[in-house]
Amino acid sequence: MTAKSILELAVCIVADRPAAAAARQQAMQAVSHYPGFISWRAVGSCENPGMLADLVEWETLDDAKSAGERVRRDPDFAPYMAAISAVMLMQHFAVEQQI
Numbered sequence: 001m002t003a004k005s006i007l008e009l010a011v012c013i014v015a016d017r018p019a020a021a022a023a024r025q026q027a028m029q030a031v032s033h034y035p036g037f038i039s040w041r042a043v044g045s046c047e048n049p050g051m052l053a054d055l056v057e058w059e060t061l062d063d064a065k066s067a068g069e070r071v072r073r074d075p076d077f078a079p080y081m082a083a084i085s086a087v088m089l090m091q092h093f094a095v096e097q098q099i
Contacts, residue, residue: 006094028042036067
C-alpha cells in the first residue's frame with residue numbers, strides 16, 4: 001500500500017456466499033487489468049455469512065471512479081453484481097497514516 005493510493009471499500013450482502021465468491025473471482029480477474037489497479041483484498045464476515053467486503057487499492061481517485069463506471073458495463077463483472085443483494089457501504093478513502 002502506498003501513502004498516496006486510494007482505498008475503495010465496498011461492504012455487501014449476498015444471498016449465496018459460494019456463488020458470490022465464484023463470481024467475485026471472475027470480477028477480480030477483470031478488474032486487475034483496469035488502469036490504476038494495485039490490489040484487491042476480498043474478505044468475508046466471520047459473524048455474518050452473507051456479508052462480504054472488498055478492499056481495492058487504486059493509484060488515484062480518478063482511476064477508482066473510472067473503474068466504478070467501467071464495472072457497470074463489464075460482462076465479466078455482471079455475475080458478481082447480480083450476486084449482491086444489498087450494498088451497505090461503498091466509499092473511497094485516502095491513506096492518512098500507516099505503520
